[in-house]
Structures are given as structure tokens and as C-alpha cells.
Amino acid sequence: MPEIREKVDVCVVGAGHAGCEAALACARLGLETVIFTVSVDSIALMPCNPNVGGSSKGHLVRELDALGGEMGKNIDKTFIQSKMLNVSKGPAVHSLRAQADKSEYSRAMRKVLEMQDHLTIKQAEVCDLLWEDYSCEGEIAEKRVIGVKTFTGAIYECKAVVLCTGTYLKARCLCGESITYTGPNGLQAANHLTDSLKKIGIELRRFKTGTPARMDGRSIDYSKMEEQFGDEKIVPFSFSTDPDDVQKEQVSCWLTYTNERTHEIIRNNLDRSPIYAGIIEGTGPRYCPSIEDKVVKFAEKDRHQVFIEPEGLHTNEMYVGGMSSSLPEDVQIAMYRTVPGLEHCRIVRNAYAIEYDCINARQLYPSLEFKKIKGLFSGGQFNGSSGYEEAACQGLVAGINASMEIMGKEALLLDRSESYIGVLIDDLVTKDNREPYRMMTSRAEYRLLLRQDNADLRLRERGYKIGLVSEEQWKEVQAKKFLIQKEISRLKNTVVGANSEIQNFLQSHGSSFLRTGTSLAELICRPELSYEMIGEIDKDRTDSVSAFKAEAEKLFGTVDQKLWNAVKEQVEIEIKYEGYILRQKRQVEQFQKMEGKKIPDNLDYDKISSLRLEARQKLKEFRPVSVGQASRISGVSPADISVLMVYLEHYKRMEKDEG
Numbered sequence: 113m114p115e116i117r118e119k120v121d122v123c124v125v126g127a128g129h130a131g132c133e134a135a136l137a138c139a140r141l142g143l144e145t146v147i148f149t150v151s152v153d154s155i156a157l158m159p160c161n162p163n164v165g166g167s168s169k170g171h172l173v174r175e176l177d178a179l180g181g182e183m184g185k186n187i188d189k190t191f192i193q194s195k196m197l198n199v200s201k202g203p204a205v206h207s208l209r210a211q212a213d214k215s216e217y218s219r220a221m222r223k224v225l226e227m228q229d230h231l232t233i234k235q236a237e238v239c240d241l242l243w244e245d246y247s248c249e250g251e252i253a254e255k256r257v258i259g260v261k262t263f264t265g266a267i268y269e270c271k272a273v274v275l276c277t278g279t280y281l282k283a284r285c286l287c288g289e290s291i292t293y294t295g296p297n298g299l300q301a302a303n304h305l306t307d308s309l310k311k312i313g314i315e316l317r318r319f320k321t322g323t324p325a326r327m328d329g330r331s332i333d334y335s336k337m338e339e340q341f342g343d344e345k346i347v348p349f350s351f352s353t354d355p356d357d358v359q360k361e362q363v364s365c366w367l368t369y370t371n372e373r374t375h376e377i378i379r380n381n382l383d384r385s386p387i388y389a390g391i392i393e394g395t396g397p398r399y400c401p402s403i404e405d406k407v408v409k410f411a412e413k414d415r416h417q418v419f420i421e422p423e424g425l426h427t428n429e430m431y432v433g434g435m436s437s438s439l440p441e442d443v444q445i446a447m448y449r450t451v452p453g454l455e456h457c458r459i460v461r462n463a464y465a466i467e468y469d470c471i472n473a474r475q476l477y478p479s480l481e482f483k484k485i486k487g488l489f490s491g492g493q494f495n496g497s498s499g500y501e502e503a504a505c506q507g508l509v510a511g512i513n514a515s516m517e518i519m520g521k522e523a524l525l526l527d528r529s530e531s532y533i534g535v536l537i538d539d540l541v542t543k544d545n546r547e548p549y550r551m552m553t554s555r556a557e558y559r560l561l562l563r564q565d566n567a568d569l570r571l572r573e574r575g576y577k578i579g580l581v582s583e584e585q586w587k588e589v590q591a592k593k594f595l596i597q598k599e600i601s602r603l604k605n606t607v608v609g610a611n612s613e614i615q616n617f618l619q620s621h622g623s624s625f626l627r628t629g630t631s632l633a634e635l636i637c638r639p640e641l642s643y644e645m646i647g648e649i650d651k652d653r654t655d656s657v658s659a660f661k662a663e664a665e666k667l668f669g670t671v672d673q674k675l676w677n678a679v680k681e682q683v684e685i686e687i688k689y690e691g692y693i694l695r696q697k698r699q700v701e702q703f704q705k706m707e708g709k710k711i712p713d714n715l716d717y718d719k720i721s722s723l724r725l726e727a728r729q730k731l732k733e734f735r736p737v738s739v740g741q742a743s744r745i746s747g748v749s750p751a752d753i754s755v756l757m758v759y760l761e762h763y764k765r766m767e768k769d770e771g
Contacts, residue, residue, distance in 0.1 A: 116266040120144045122514055123260045123270045125238045127155045129500045130492025130507030131276035132221055133181050137511035139231035141579050146232045146268060150300045156221035159296030160323040162214040162423050162431055167197055168553045169501040170207035171532045171564045177350045178571035180580025181508045182224060184349035190216040192425060193342040193362040203685050204559045208349055213424035236262040239304030241312055246486050250714055256486040272487045272514035276507050277494045281469035282306050286386040287462050288440025296466055306469050315472055318393050319548050321498060322402050322436040322465040325444055328458040329428040336453040337366040351568045355674060366420040373450040378407045381443045395547045403435045418451055429460050438465035470494050473540035474734050479523040480510040483735055489514045495540055498548035505533045512578055527707050529558050529700040530570055542744045558696050565681055591668035595679045598660045600686055603633040617649050636687045643684040706740035720759045727752035
């Protein structure tokens with residue numbers, strides 16, 4: 113029979129949030145890319161919560177945007193409510209969260225993919241990886257991927273494959289005793305690729321996640337709930353979005369609570385829950401538990417929050433946040449109707465749990481390439497993470513690094529000191545995660561440096577050097593850095609005296625009097641004062657700022673008000689938190705020394721006789737790329753690290769002598 117055979121550069125398997133970012137990155141870097149999906153209607157689907165961002169996740173989206181990703185731009189086009197979370201706390205934990213019109217989000221992202229040069233969308237199930245034996249001195253890879261085969265028999269030869277299968281591999285959905293062998297939202301599961309992955313030597317595991325019911329909004333009594341509004345002044349996710357373009361009318365969300373009647377119904381029916389009946393094999397996410405888990409594990413709580421959120425502008429469906437479940441339909445109806453405002457609710461879609469195949473990410477390098485399979489990369493929930501934002505970031509990094517490998521360039525490796533994305537990937541590849549991984553601000557040791565507001569200052573240059581950030585965008589960041597430095601320096605060097613004008617100003621703002629002259633920067637450090645406030649006594653500000661802007665425009669191009677607003681924000685944060693920021697920068701210097709001590713890929717740990725047995729086993733299993741990464745592997749002690757560092761010095765001397 114005739115055979116369909118095509119040649120491309122990259123094959124991306126899956127078109128969820130990870131797959132979209134991976135495919136766009138490859139295509140934008142000029143590589144011929146094909147993205148496979150079981151259904152074109154599922155591109156950038158939001159099968160669970162209809163929002164983007166949230167605590168720490170907002171950081172990820174802004175970092176993704178700074179590197180040249182698409183998620184931030186897409187949510188800016190399709191959000192229906194936006195909030196900056198944790199504004200009562202310090203800037204390190206401020207994080208954006210936007211409610212999406214989920215249909216519009218998917219439609220808009222699909223349009224971006226359809227219009228992208230070098231990118232082809234193909235509705236087909238990939239069932240086989242094609243590979244050949246591989247051997248190269250200094251590498252541990254044993255195989256090299258050379259293409260994929262679809263269920264219909266079509267073969268796509270390629271130089272790299274990016275796996276972004278999400279929750280579709282051997283998926284099954286559970287609602288009480290009812291089990292359907294489908295992917296999320298009743299879409300076709302991918303049932304054939306698992307066997308091929310096992311044949312090529314990939315270790316798989318079973319994870320679970322879930323989603324709550326969707327209600328008919330007309331059946332809900334909102335008068336019994338607390339209305340939740342969006343921010344009056346909306347901050348966009350993307351650094352490329354003009355803030356004026358996102359100031360629009362927003363929809364409301366609603367807050368209500370479970371109660372003891374709800375919990376009693378759940379407890380009385382635990383034996384019918386697949387989670388507690390032993391039907392579910394996979395491990396669920398600790399930080400996004402089902403309502404059954406909440407009731408059992410937090411038995412002392414008499415209520416739990418329930419957020420009622422619209423799924424979009426053109427539907428009545430409402431998402432019931434905080435009450436995901438796999439209980440039978442009759443139990444779901446009974447428990448939901450005990451919640452104030454949901455007494456007469458009608459369920460449009462039942463809550464369900466979904467099980468799926470994924471990998472233990474310790475099989476990956478920080479580049480997200482499989483250690484033993486050259487040219488095979490992996491991103492998203494397939495790597496054992498949870499969440500759209502975590503998935504998108506991994507997809508972008510996997511797509512970039514697949515491209516870098518094909519083009520013979522250095523891989524993009526982000527470390528823990530420069531990004532939340534670095535923390536995410538490092539945690540995935542160095543820890544044996546036994547449950548779906550979720551990003552949290554507490555996981556980032558240097559979170560005061562890794563704020564959502566400065567993601568462009570940290571990562572735009574990396575995106576520019578890769579080729580995903582334009583010259584204009586990079587120049588804007590250079591201008592921003594220039595203006596921040598100039599203004600901070602001016603404020604530190606502008607001294608005001610203890611005269612009556614200054615004392616009256618301080619008194620009017622509830623601030624203590626001066627006894628001697630002080631700099632404007634020192635005044636900004638006072639909790640009750642701000643950069644805007646001291647403009648009243650900052651006589652040179654207007655002329656100085658105008659001069660700085662003119663200088664920046666000569667060097668980098670136009671400086672508009674949007675850019676200056678961002679500069680002011682950074683100036684205030686950098687001055688107010690300078691002591692803490694300097695302390696974290698010193699910690700980062702120590703961290704980077706350890707990260708800079710690289711470990712050869714093919715190092716024989718069995719030759720390091722002083723290593724403890726457990727450490728030797730773990731190091732052979734994880735194959736860390738640096739001493740810093742080795743130090744974060746469970747089972748490797750500080751004493752083992754000392755032994756390893758001594759051996760590496762000896763190893764380097766031997767290599768030098770042989771050379």
C-alpha cells in the first residue's frame with residue numbers, strides 16, 4: 113500500500129498549553145514544525161479552571177511572556193475579570209490572576225497557531241515514536257528519535273520530537289461507579305503512544321487530577337453569595353500589551369461556603385467515591401484536593417470556600433471552584449444543593465476525576481530532553497506537573513531547546529536564582545515527585561528578586577538572544593533599566609535639610625521629623641512614604657526626569673508614559689527593599705558558584721569510592737549537570753558533595769594531563 117511520509121524539523125505531540133508554546137517557539141525560530149492533536153477543537157483547551165495566573169502562577173506567565181511566549185498575550189485578549197492577588201503583602205508575592213472566557217481563549221490561541229509561518233496543525237493521534245541506536249562520546253544517550261507515526265500510518269520524519277500529551281495518555285474519567293475511557297471533557301484519549309514510550313525505555317507512572325461540576329447560571333441564587341469584583345485598574349499579563357487596551361468592563365465572580373450538611377453527605381458516601389473505594393490508581397495533587405479529600409483531611413474545618421466563576425461571556429455555565437469531586441452524580445447533586453445559593457442548582461456537566469499516564473521527570477535534563485534519548489523533549493503535565501501555567505512554561509523551554517539542538521546552539525538553562533521557571537524545572541528533574549507538582553511562591557528561595565513586576569528585566573535579554581523577542585522589545589527593556597538606574601542614583605544623591613517645608617511635609621504624612629539632612633531615597637524607605645508622595649518636595653524631579661528620558665530616547669528609542677510608570681514602580685521597590693535585595697543577591701552569588709561547577713555527563717560515580725552507597729545510586733539515577741543540582745537531590749548529603757567536589761578537581765587534573 114502507498115505510504116504517506118513527510119519530512120519536518122520538529123514534531124510536537126499535543127496542542128494543550130505546553131504544546132502550543134513549544135510549537136510556536138520552534139516555528140518562530142524558523143523550523144518547519146507540525147503540531148498533532150486528537151482534536152483541533154481542543155487546542156489550548158481549559159478543561160478545568162477557566163483562569164490563568166494566581167499565586168506564583170502569575171509569575172510564571174509573566175516570565176513566559178518575557179522570554180517570548182504567547183500565554184500572557186492571549187489571556188490579555190480574552191480575560192473577563194482580572195485581579196492582582198496579595199496586594200496587602202510585599203511585592204515578592206504580588207501575583208496576577210485573570211478569569212478567562214475559555215472558549216475565546218482557545219479560539220484566539222488556535223488563530224495564532226493557524227497564522228504562524230512554518231507551523232502546520234494536524235488532527236491525528238501519534239501512536240509510535242521512530243528511533244535508531246545512538247552513541248556519542250561524552251553522552252549517555254542510547255537512542256535518537258527520528259520521527260513519529262500516526263494511527264492512520266502516516267510517518268513524519270523529524271530531527272526532534274516534543275511530547276506534550278497532558279492528561280490524554282491512556283486517560284479515563286471517573287464519576288462514581290461510572291468510568292469512561294476518554295480524555296478531559298469527553299474528548300478522545302490517546303491510547304496507543306504509551307506502549308511505544310515503554311518500548312523506547314521511558315518510565316511511566318499514573319497520576320490523577322479532577323474538576324468540579326459546571327452549573328446552569330440561571331439556577332443559582334447569587335443573592336446568598338458574596339460578590340467578587342475585578343481590579344479597578346487592570347494590569348496586563350504581557351509586557352507587550354498597552355495597559356490602556358485592557359481597561360474594560362469586567363464580570364463578577366461569587367463566593368459561598370460549604371457547611372456541615374455538605375460534609376455529612378460526603379462522609380456518608382465515601383464508599384462510593386473512586387478515590388476511597390480503591391478504583392483510582394493514580395496519585396492526585398496535594399495542593400488542589402477534591403472536596404472529599406478536604407472533608408476527610410481537614411475534618412476540624414466546618415466550612416470550605418466555594419467560588420462561582422463564569423466560563424465565558426456567551427454561556428450560562430458557571431464553574432464551581434473548590435468543589436472538584438469524583439462522587440456519583442446523585443451524591444453530587446445532593447451535596448452541591450446544600451451550599452448557599454446552589455439550593456436549586458442544575459448541573460450541566462458532572463464533576464469527574466481523570467487518570468492518565470505521565471513520566472517521572474528525573475529522566476530529563478534541565479533542558480527537558482530525555483537523558484537517554486537524543487532529540488526527544490518533554491513538557492507540561494506529561495512531566496508530572498499540574499496547571500496550565502506550569503505546562504506552558506515547560507512547553508516553551510522544551511520547544512526552545514529542541515530548536516537549539518537542531519540549530520547547533522547552546523541550550524536555554526534557567527536556574528533557581530533567575531526565574532520561577534528555573535525553580536519549576538529544577539524541582540521536577542531533581543526531586544522524585546510522587547504527586548502532580550504545583551508551583552508556589554514558597555518554593556522559590558530568592559523570591560524577592562524573582563518578582564512578577566521585574567520578569568522583563570530578568571529574562572527579556574535571554575528571549576532576545578534566542579530570537580523570540582524583537583529588537584524593539586529588547587530596546588524598551590534597555591531603556592527601562594537605564595532610567596531605573598539613573599533615577600535611583602539621583603534620589604540617593606539628592607539631600608534635603610531639616611527645614612520647615614520638609615518638616616511640615618513629614619508631619620502631614622504622619623512621618624517623624626528630621627534632625628539632620630537626609631536623601632530622598634532614605635525618605636522613600638519609610639513605610640508611610642512613597643515615590644509619588646515625595647514628589648511634593650523633590651524640586652528637581654521634572655527637569656531631571658525629562659533629561660533622563662531624552663538621553664534614553666537617543667540611545668534606545670521612544671520612552672512613553674507606560675514605560676515611565678513601570679520605571680517608577682521599580683524605583684520604589686528597589687529603594688524600599690534594598691537591604692533585603694542585596695542580602696539575596698549575596699546568597700545568589702554563593703548559589704551560582706555551586707551551579708558553575710559542572711559535572712561531566714558520563715562521569716563514572718562507581719569510581720568515587722568515598723561516596724556513600726545511597727548517594728552513588730542517586731547520582732547515577734539523576735545524572736545531575738552541576739554540583740549545585742547534585743546537592744538538591746534527596747539522599748545526597750553535604751559530606752557526599754564535599755567528596756564529589758574533591759573528585760571533580762582530581763578528574764579535571766587528569767583530563768588536563770591527558771590532554
